[in-house]
Amino acid sequence: MKLSLAIFSLALSLPATAFAQDSLNVVTSGEYPNTFSSGSANVSKFTQSSKRFNDWSISFGAGVPLVQSADLTSIKNGNGKNLFGYSAYVSVDKAITHAFGINLQYDRGETRQGWFNTKDAAPANAAANRQEGARTQYDAISILGDLNFSNLLRRVDNKSPYRWALHGYAGIGTIAYRAYLKDDSGQRLMTEIKPFKFGSFFGQAGAGLKFKVNRRLDLETRLMYVYTGDDEFDGGGSQYSDINKREEQVSDNFFNATVGLSIKLGKHDSHLMWHDPMQEIYYKLDDLAAKNQDVEVCKSGDADNDGVCDDWDRQLDTPAGARVDGAGVALDVDMDGVIDLYDKCVTVPGPVENNGCPTTTSNSGTVTEAETKLDGIEFDLNSDRILPSNTPILNNAVNYINSSNGSYTVIGATDTRGTDAYNQKLSDRRANSVKDYLIKNGVESAKLDAMGKGKKDLKYPECDPATKCPEWKNRANRRVYFEAK
Numbered sequence: 001m002k003l004s005l006a007i008f009s010l011a012l013s014l015p016a017t018a019f020a021q022d023s024l025n026v027v028t029s030g031e032y033p034n035t036f037s038s039g040s041a042n043v044s045k046f047t048q049s050s051k052r053f054n055d056w057s058i059s060f061g062a063g064v065p066l067v068q069s070a071d072l073t074s075i076k077n078g079n080g081k082n083l084f085g086y087s088a089y090v091s092v093d094k095a096i097t098h099a100f101g102i103n104l105q106y107d108r109g110e111t112r113q114g115w116f117n118t119k120d121a122a123p124a125n126a127a128a129n130r131q132e133g134a135r136t137q138y139d140a141i142s143i144l145g146d147l148n149f150s151n152l153l154r155r156v157d158n159k160s161p162y163r164w165a166l167h168g169y170a171g172i173g174t175i176a177y178r179a180y181l182k183d184d185s186g187q188r189l190m191t192e193i194k195p196f197k198f199g200s201f202f203g204q205a206g207a208g209l210k211f212k213v214n215r216r217l218d219l220e221t222r223l224m225y226v227y228t229g230d231d232e233f234d235g236g237g238s239q240y241s242d243i244n245k246r247e248e249q250v251s252d253n254f255f256n257a258t259v260g261l262s263i264k265l266g267k268h269d270s271h272l273m274w275h276d277p278m279q280e281i282y283y284k285l286d287d288l289a290a291k292n293q294d295v296e297v298c299k300s301g302d303a304d305n306d307g308v309c310d311d312w313d314r315q316l317d318t319p320a321g322a323r324v325d326g327a328g329v330a331l332d333v334d335m336d337g338v339i340d341l342y343d344k345c346v347t348v349p350g351p352v353e354n355n356g357c358p359t360t361t362s363n364s365g366t367v368t369e370a371e372t373k374l375d376g377i378e379f380d381l382n383s384d385r386i387l388p389s390n391t392p393i394l395n396n397a398v399n400y401i402n403s404s405n406g407s408y409t410v411i412g413a414t415d416t417r418g419t420d421a422y423n424q425k426l427s428d429r430r431a432n433s434v435k436d437y438l439i440k441n442g443v444e445s446a447k448l449d450a451m452g453k454g455k456k457d458l459k460y461p462e463c464d465p466a467t468k469c470p471e472w473k474n475r476a477n478r479r480v481y482f483e484a485k
Helices: 003-017 149-153 277-290 388-403 420-440 471-477
Strands: 056-069 086-095 100-114 133-148 164-183 186-193 201-212 217-227 253-265 408-412 448-452 480-484
Touching (some): 056 100, 086 133, 408 420
Antiparallel strands (some): 056 253, 217 253
């Protein structure tokens, strides 16, 4: 076959595969909607500059073909000898994805089969003793699918660069050949098949092992099995000749073992067939981990160092050491006008001039609600867990209740979010959680009842469901307090 045949087929195939790699560039103009990302990104037009990996390569190599399935074979035929021919190939390879590609390949070679090498003299009475020798010169063009099993089956990458890859090949094409037979009468042409004719089509499949030498060069060994579909390829002559009646098979097939090189084309550092998507994920994670993200929590600062940013601090001059609520206001549990930091009787209201302690002591058990209502026992959203910041208040309540002859109702409340039924149950749990804490810490159970009022008892009534309140007001509404019976 002339070389012009290979050049012509190459020219036909290049336009069909030139635009097989899609672009990965993302744009925000909205001109090209990306249906795969539900509008979260847009895919740009494909251009050479938008490609991230090289996807073209040229491969070539040489090897040995061995006729395996025929009336005249190359393997262990005639005095136990193997007859070796030669083969060579060149291909243009296009990677479609990291696991699949298409190759346009041209093969040329010669198989040698039969009882002796046709370069040698035929033995005496070779025809009479059925000891013919044969050779077949062939040219072939085929389209091969290239499946990268290493990338296809790889699930987790160990973040180490890999240099070996197992490939599988399969495809069809057209083969032209001239088969010669030699015996003691001499050598003669038995069969000639032209390309692109009926009966010239063939298939081949096999595997290859690639080694990555560097970013430009791969070394590969291949073993391909070629199915000719023709009983005359081995040089036995017509289909019903004496030679072709020796075996029942109707296709002369051969193995082709080769060693070759692949030259990767393009300006990028990596080829698509050597790209592992898992590696890219690891690289991005490492890149993100290496970046220091400085988060500015309080843009306006915290002037009084009470732990509440000035942006939502309602009391910017809180004394040092005072406990505050979610709005940055110093706590005054007994609401006597003396904050807990300076109040000598935290749970019992008293005048300022007496450091927040009552001037007289009454054990009658009859106290007003204002004297027994404790604020500051707040809860997280959807939670009835007692917070560590509440324990000092509750411990003071234990001392006060034990020193009193009266009995008290522990009342739970919620903010306005959620249904009435849900908030009623949540407020019951909060009240019982505080009641259980007090009993476990020494309060007589007979002195306590628990009751939930849901979202009907708000410290800040303006926070109705239709109003978006600041979080410090919602937190203040999520509370428990005491009432004297």
